[in-house]
Amino acid sequence: MKESKNVILRNVTKEFKGHNNEGIVxxxxxxxxxxxxxxxxxxxxxxxxxxxxxxxxxxxFETPTSGDIILGDENINNLPPxxxxxxxxxxxxxxxxxxxxxxxxxxxxxxxxxxxxxxDQKVSNxxxxxxxxxxxxxxxxxxxxxxxxxxxxxxxxxxxPGVLLFDEPLSNxxxxxxxxxRKEIRKIQKELGLTSIYVTHDQAEAxxxxxxxxxxxxxxxxQIGTPQEIYQQPATEFIADFIGAANFVDxxxxxIEGNYNIVEMLSNIVRVPIKGENxxxxxxxxxxxxxxxxxxxxxxGKFSGRITLSTFMGSTQEYYVDVDKYSLFVEVSNPSARRIxxxxxxxxxxxxxxxxxxxxxx
Amino acid sequence: xxxxxAGFQKILxxxxxxxxxxxxxxxxxxxxxxxxxxxxxxxxxxxxxxxTIKAYISAFKSSNLQAIKNTLFLGTVVGIxxxxxxxxxxxxxxxxxxxxxxxxxxxxxLPMISPPFAISLSIIYLFGSRGLITYSLLGIRDxxxxxxxxxxxxxxxxxxxxxxxxxxxxxxxxxxxMEEASQNLGGSRWDTFSKVTFPLTKPAIANSFLLVFIxxxxxxxxxxxxxxxxxxxxxxxxxxxxxNYNMAEAAALSMILVDISLFLYIISKYFLEGxxxxxxxxxxxxxxxxxxxKHISLPIGFFCLFASIIIVALYALIPLGSFVxxxxxxxxxxxxxxxxxxSIGKKAIMDTTIFSAVxxxxxxxxxxxxxxxxxxxxxxxxxxxxFTSVVGIxxxxxxxxIGYILAFNxxxxxxxxxxxxxxxxxxxxxxxxxxxSAVNTLQQIDPSIEEAAQGLGANSFKVFTTxxxxxxxxxxxxxxxxxxxxxxxxxxxxxxLISARFKxxxxxxxxxxxxxxxGTASAFSTVLIIIVYIAIIVMTKAVxxxxxxxDNIKLT
Numbered sequence: 022m023k024e025s026k027n028v029i030l031r032n033v034t035k036e037f038k039g040h041n042n043e044g045i046v047x048x049x050x051x052x053x054x055x056x057x058x059x060x061x062x063x064x065x066x067x068x069x070x071x072x073x074x075x076x077x078x079x080x081x082f083e084t085p086t087s088g089d090i091i092l093g094d095e096n097i098n099n100l101p102p103x104x105x106x107x108x109x110x111x112x113x114x115x116x117x118x119x120x121x122x123x124x125x126x127x128x129x130x131x132x133x134x135x136x137x138x139x140x141d142q143k144v145s146n147x148x149x150x151x152x153x154x155x156x157x158x159x160x161x162x163x164x165x166x167x168x169x170x171x172x173x174x175x176x177x178x179x180x181x182p183g184v185l186l187f188d189e190p191l192s193n194x195x196x197x198x199x200x201x202x203r204k205e206i207r208k209i210q211k212e213l214g215l216t217s218i219y220v221t222h223d224q225a226e227a228x229x230x231x232x233x234x235x236x237x238x239x240x241x242x243x244q245i246g247t248p249q250e251i252y253q254q255p256a257t258e259f260i261a262d263f264i265g266a267a268n269f270v271d272x273x274x275x276x277i278e279g280n281y282n283i284v285e286m287l288s289n290i291v292r293v294p295i296k297g298e299n300x301x302x303x304x305x306x307x308x309x310x311x312x313x314x315x316x317x318x319x320x321x322g323k324f325s326g327r328i329t330l331s332t333f334m335g336s337t338q339e340y341y342v343d344v345d346k347y348s349l350f351v352e353v354s355n356p357s358a359r360r361i362x363x364x365x366x367x368x369x370x371x372x373x374x375x376x377x378x379x380x381x382x383x
Numbered sequence: 384x385x386x387x388x389a390g391f392q393k394i395l396x397x398x399x400x401x402x403x404x405x406x407x408x409x410x411x412x413x414x415x416x417x418x419x420x421x422x423x424x425x426x427x428x429x430x431x432x433x434x435t436i437k438a439y440i441s442a443f444k445s446s447n448l449q450a451i452k453n454t455l456f457l458g459t460v461v462g463i464x465x466x467x468x469x470x471x472x473x474x475x476x477x478x479x480x481x482x483x484x485x486x487x488x489x490x491x492x493l494p495m496i497s498p499p500f501a502i503s504l505s506i507i508y509l510f511g512s513r514g515l516i517t518y519s520l521l522g523i524r525d526x527x528x529x530x531x532x533x534x535x536x537x538x539x540x541x542x543x544x545x546x547x548x549x550x551x552x553x554x555x556x557x558x559x560x561m562e563e564a565s566q567n568l569g570g571s572r573w574d575t576f577s578k579v580t581f582p583l584t585k586p587a588i589a590n591s592f593l594l595v596f597i598x599x600x601x602x603x604x605x606x607x608x609x610x611x612x613x614x615x616x617x618x619x620x621x622x623x624x625x626x627n628y629n630m631a632e633a634a635a636l637s638m639i640l641v642d643i644s645l646f647l648y649i650i651s652k653y654f655l656e657g658x659x660x661x662x663x664x665x666x667x668x669x670x671x672x673x674x675x676x677k678h679i680s681l682p683i684g685f686f687c688l689f690a691s692i693i694i695v696a697l698y699a700l701i702p703l704g705s706f707v708x709x710x711x712x713x714x715x716x717x718x719x720x721x722x723x724x725x726s727i728g729k730k731a732i733m734d735t736t737i738f739s740a741v742x743x744x745x746x747x748x749x750x751x752x753x754x755x756x757x758x759x760x761x762x763x764x765x766x767x768x769x770f771t772s773v774v775g776i777x778x779x780x781x782x783x784x785i786g787y788i789l790a791f792n793x794x795x796x797x798x799x800x801x802x803x804x805x806x807x808x809x810x811x812x813x814x815x816x817x818x819x820s821a822v823n824t825l826q827q828i829d830p831s832i833e834e835a836a837q838g839l840g841a842n843s844f845k846v847f848t849t850x851x852x853x854x855x856x857x858x859x860x861x862x863x864x865x866x867x868x869x870x871x872x873x874x875x876x877x878x879x880l881i882s883a884r885f886k887x888x889x890x891x892x893x894x895x896x897x898x899x900x901x902g903t904a905s906a907f908s909t910v911l912i913i914i915v916y917i918a919i920i921v922m923t924k925a926v927x928x929x930x931x932x933x934d935n936i937k938l939t
Contacts, residue, residue, distance in 0.1 A: 082834055101397065102837045109838045115831035119853045128849075129839030173835075180839060 025216040026093040026106065026183035028056040028079060033088030035074050048074040050240035051088070056184075059214045061207070063227040066237035067263065072220045075237070076186055079218065080109050093183060103132075108177035109186040112193070114169045116161035122172050123148075123157040129180045147179045150209065167198050174206070178213070185210070187219040191226065203230055224264050228252070236260050254297045254378055261310040261380070268311040268349045272379075274301045282379060284309065287345045289323050293377045307379045313352040315376035318342065318362060322371035328362050344370060400760070400843045407753060408764050411771045413796070414811050418786025419641070419778065425634035425789055438635035447619060447636060454600045454616040455643070457531070461538040462596040466588060468539065469546025471686055477554040480673035481684045490691040493698060495544045496915055498872045498889055499604030501908050502537045504901065505697035506609060508704055513711025529611030537605050540694065542598045546591040553587035554580075559671040572679070586655045593651040597644050601779030603875035604889070608896050616640045617875065620781045624879065630789070637782040648777030701912070705905035720906035728907060731886035736914055738802060738887075739870035742809035743922075746866035749810070750817030751859050755851055757818070758825040759833065775815040780875025783811060788879050800882040808877055809870040816869075817862025824858040825851070860926040867918050871911060 035049040049071040056062045064072035077083045079090060081102030090097055097105055108129070117125050123144060130140045148154055151171040161169055170190060177185055187206075191199045207230050210217050221227055227234050228248040236243040236251065244256040255261035258269060272286030281292045282301060286309055293309070301307055318328075318340055326342035326349070338356035342349050349370070353359060362368055429435045441447070472491050476484055494502065509516045510528035517526040557580065565575040603617045610618065616636055624633035674680060704710055708717045724732070756762075757769045775783075787808060791798035798804035836850045837843075852859070874889040881887055888911050895904035 080834075080838055082837075101842070102834070103840045103842050105838075107838065109835070111831040111835055113829050113831050115829060115835040117832060117836070117850060128836065128841075132836075132840040132845060176835070176839070 024183070025058040025214055027058050028184055028216065028218065029089075029091040030054050030075070030079075031089040031091065033075070033078065033085045033090060035071070035078060035083060036086045047240050049078070049085075052237075052240075052242050054235060054242065054245065056216060056218060058216050061210055061217045061219065061230060061232045063219045063221060063231040063234045064237055065221060065224060065227040065234050065263075066243075067222060070237040071240040072222075072237050073188060076109075076188055076218060076220045079184070080107055080186055081105050106183035107186060108180040108182035108184075109188065110173050110177045110190045112189040114161075114173040114190075114193075116169055116172055116176075118161055120160075121157065122153060122159050122161070122164070125161065125172055126176045126179050128176065143179055147175045150178070151175045151205075166194055167202065170194060170202060174209075178209070178215075181213075182215070184216045184218065187217065187221075189221050190219075192221075192223070199226070206230065228264075236263070238263075250297075253376075255310060255380070258308060258310075258380060261378070266313050266350060266352075268313065268316075268347070270309045270311060270347055270349075271382075272307050272309050274303050274305045274307060276303055277301075282307075284377075284379070287324055287347065291323075291372070291374045291377065293379055294375050296378070301379065301381075306382050308382055310378040310380060311349070311372060312376060313339075313350045314354065315373045316349060316351045317371040317373075318351055318353055318368050319360075319371065320369055322369035324370040324372065326368055326370050328364050328366045328368060331362060331364055333361070342368065342370060397843050403752065404756060404760075404762060404764065404768075407749075407756065407768060410749075411768060414807055415771045415775060418783060418790040421789035422634045422637050422641075422782060422786045425630055425785075426638050429631070438631040439638075441632055442635040442639060446614075447632075450614045450616050450619040450636075451639065453531075453613055454640075457534060457538070457613075457615060458596040458599040460535055461542060461599040462592040464535065464539040465543040465595040466546045466550075466591045468543040468690065469548075469591060470550050470584075470588065471683060472543070472547045472690070473551035473554050475683050475687050476551050478671065478674055479680045479683055480675040481680050481687075483688075487687045487691055490694050491544050491547050493544075493694055494541045496868045496872075496912075496919075497698070498892060498908055498911055499541070499602065499874050500537075500608040500893070500896065501701055501912075502540050502697055503533075503605045503608035504704070504892075504896065504904055504908065505700040506533055506537055507896075507901065508700045508710055509697075511711070515711070518711055527611070529609055530613045533609045533611070534605060534613060537609055538599050538602060540697070541602075541605065542595045545598060546595055549591040549594060550584065550587055553584055557583055562671075572674070572676070590651050590655040593647045593655070597647055597651075597777055600640065600644060601781070601875065603779075603781055603878070604893065607893060617779055617781045620785065621878065624785055624788075630785075633785055634789070637779075637785050640779050641777075641782045644777045644779055645774070648774070652773075701905050702909045703905075704901060705903075705909050707902060710901050717902075720902040723903050724906045724910055728886075728888075728891055728910075731888050731891045731907075732910060732914070734802075734885045735871060735888040735911075738806050738809060738885075739867050740918075742806045742813070742870050743863050743867040745806075746810045746814045746817055747859055747863040750814050750862045750866075751821050751852060751855060752847075753814075754818050754821030754825055754855070754858075755847055758822055759830060759851075772818050773815045775811055776819075780812060780873065780877075781879070783808065784876040784879030787876070799880075800884060802885060804880050805877055805885060805887070808880055809866070809873065812873055812876055813866035813869045814862075816865050817858070820861050821855050821858040824855045828854055856926065860922065863922050863926065864919055867922065868915050871915055871918075 031053050032051050033049060033053070034047065034051050037046045037048055052071075052075065064075060066072050074083060078085050081097070081100060085098065092106065117128065120128065126144050126147060127140050130143060148157060151174055153168065153171050153175060156164065156168060161172065164172065170193075173190065190206075191202055194202060203226055219227075219230060231248060233245060234248055234251050235245050238259055244251060244260050246254075251260065252264055255264060255267075261267040261269070270286050272284040274282055275285050275290065276283040277295075278292075280295050282295055284291050284293055284307065324344050326344040328340055329343055329348065330339075330341040332339040333356060337352045337354050338359070338361055340351040340353070340362065342351055351370070426438050427434055427436065429437065443451075472487065475481065476488060506528060508514060510526065510533070512518065512527070514526070514528070517523045517528070561583075562575050562579055565579045566572075570578065600615070601617060602615075603621065606613070606615045606618045617640065620633050620636045620640065623629045623636060705720050706716055706718070707713075708715050708719070753768060753772050757765065757772075787804060788799065790796070791804055798807070832854070833846050833850050836846045841849065872889060874893065877887055878890055878893075881890060888907055892904045892907045892911075895901070895907065
């Protein structure tokens with residue numbers, strides 16, 4: 022197995038002509054990032070955020086308007102896609118309809134004029150690895166979605182690329198298979214130690230697969246961090262909202278005591294531990310991110326509220342609770358063992374103050 | 384500009400692609416743009432090379448003006464009639480439950496693969512001055528089919544298959560669930576047709592009308608054979624150029640003809656094709672429940688049956704006529720016409736077949752390459768290639784013919800009188816359809832399939848040969864067959880380009896028709912149709928060896 026490579030993007034911008042040649046759309050706006058060898062990184066964001074364009078620039082299908090893309094220690098800006106040590110798994114799989122499974126997987130090796138015996142050996146190994154044994158002679162149209170997905174993966178893996186790219190590869194599979202395949206992909210990636218860049222708009226996929234997640238919005242990088250960092254300390258309201266569910270509550274910094282911000286919110290005072298980079302001044306207005314699972318509904322708590330919606334979800338009970346001028350979304354786990362409140366009930370809310378995250382008002 | 388320059392850098396990294404693009408652009412420029420430019424130049428200068436619009440003034444004098452009016456009138460009437468007939472056939476194919484649909488389809492396509500005036504010949508057999516029906520059966524002595532009525536009949540029968548293809552293509556892609564929704568909401572069958580199906584096909588109807596109109600006004604063979612005193616522009620161009628040696632006036636008339644045609648073509652391509660409500664996904668969501676209601680299927684079925692019988696009868700008359708001594712006078716059996724065809728006509732048969740056989744594969748391959756460039760590559764000059772390569776559909780053959788004489792008669796490029804000019808004319812005339820069908824096929828193929836190949840290390844040449852070409856083989860075969868048929872049966876362009884050294888079948892037929900030797904004309908036509916059929920079978924087999932499934936082959 023060859024060595025995995027690092028990928029560096031330096032001030033990369035991509036502009037497209039707008040519709041009807043009017044104006045210019047900046048799909049990717051001056052982004053810089055470094056991906057280490059063997060790392061699994063996800064580009065996550067809503068559609069149109071520039072994540073796929075970024076991936077296609079790394080693959081070489083799009084040329085950056087400005088900026089540099091570096092693979093290993095080589096600037097690959099002017100290298101055509103077929104000369105890059107990169108393999109990609111496509112969203113639509115892009116299997117060659119006129120070749121069978123074996124021929125699809127062997128295609129790249131044959132293009133590189135590898136010794137047929139070696140090709141045979143490599144293809145067989147990969148077919149074993151992805152679990153396609155016995156299907157070598159099938160045509161793509163005779164395979165199920167999951168099998169096609171494996172062929173697409175095998176075709177990229179067999180090249181032993183310096184970097185492996187994934188363009189929303191699981192979006193065409195049903196929910197169960199998607200979860201299964203993402204475990205498989207992660208397992209194989211770790212086994213082979215491949216540098217992988219994965220594009221998705223599914224936050225669960227990003228969380229479960231990645232060493233680091235890169236959140237993109239409107240062509241820019243909003244935050245880079247481990248899944249925990251992204252979830253617990255979202256840099257912006259956009260990220261907090263995009264990753265998981267969140268309540269947003271306005272507050273004012275009343276004071277700073279040691280490692281705690283003293284915040285007035287929901288007509289009450291809470292002590293929020295200081296985390297990360299964000300520093301606030303006394304008197305500054307802030308926005309608090311409160312995850313629904315950090316709130317408990319019961320007989321005790323600082324905050325008083327009134328249930329406006331109560332929904333049984335199986336593993337959780339979901340409430341909407343009016344507190345102050347806000348309607349807070351609350352998830353209480355294991356409802357079967359707890360008292361369930363009905364619409365109209367007056368309740369107390371207990372918010373875990375160490376889970377509250379403060380962000381600056383923009 | 385930004386996208387273009389980035390694309391341009393990409394092309395620079397790929398020298399083979401760059402060379403291909405340059406060659407294509409040069410060829411299109413020399414063989415499409417230059418001849419048209421020469422026609423325009425000729426129409427605007429006098430004998431001393433000074434600028435003048437005299438030719439245009441005389442182009443609008445009374446006899447020419449009548450030809451212009453005739454042409455527009457004929458185009459309008461035929462456009463409407465052919466679209467109606469085509470719509471009924473297309474509707475029957477996609478909506479109606481009835482037996483023998485496949486045969487109706489084949490019959491509807493028959494006029495596409497026959498010489499341009501085969502139907503004229505048959506109509507003369509039936510309704511001419513010595514016609515089987517008018518003279519022999521009904522005993523009418525002064526019936527005259529020559530002129531407008533004959534032309535309308537002949538052109539409608541010749542061009543409705545085109546309307547049928549356009550309309551059935553659109554009808555087939557209408558999602559049946561829209562019609563089911565209409566019925567579900569309480570709409571009757573008529574409501575559903577008049578408020579859902581028909582409005583959805585309106586752009587296609589307009590498109591079909593325009594395309595038939597363009598065909599009609601470009602038609603040269605039928606007006607010559609059966610037009611009688613009814614003069615059209617295409618014929619007038621020929622008479623001015625070859626009959627009166629008045630190149631300036633011929634050029635001016637050509638410009639008028641090409642302007643009308645291009646104007647309509649541009650409306651069709653840029654306003655109607657984009658307007659289509661039907662999203663082409665390459666597949667319909669599910670099969671349509673066909674209409675079995677006798678009140679609907681019977682009248683439509685009988686209409687198709689009636690039209691098919693007429694077409695089959697007309698075609699049957701051609702071989703029949705070739706074995707008859709003198710139609711209308713002496714119906715006894717003879718092989719004389721074939722003796723003539725295989726002695727004096729032998730060279731024409733050989734020349735036509737060889738030229739067409741040379742032109743077809745060149746057309747097929749270049750067509751696929753151009754389609755690939757248009758759909759998959761971004762570069763400066765792409766729009767030029769896109770427009771000029773397909774605009775040939777809208778340029779009448781007579782205009783191309785005049786343009787080729789003017790452009791290639793004197794240095795730097797002298798081709799007049801050579802086989803090359805005829806073969807190039809064949810290619811230029813037939814390549815647009817091949818490109819069009821390959822473009823359509825390519826657009827339905829996910830580009831990431833080719834990107835995947837490129838990502839795995841294949842260069843542009845490898846991607847084209849190992850991935851693209853195998854996937855568009857049906858379009859390749861279609862282009863090949865179309866090119867061969869249309870070359871074998873072409874008349875309007877090459878009539879300007881033939882010389883004493885080379886003879887062509889269609890021109891032999893026309894010569895025979897003009898002197899009233901219909902038997903020999905029929906024998907030539909029969910031989911031509913047989914060659915075309917053999918060639919279709921041979922080409923289908925040949926490409927089949929390359930691994931194309933026959934089911935994917937469509938005649939376009």
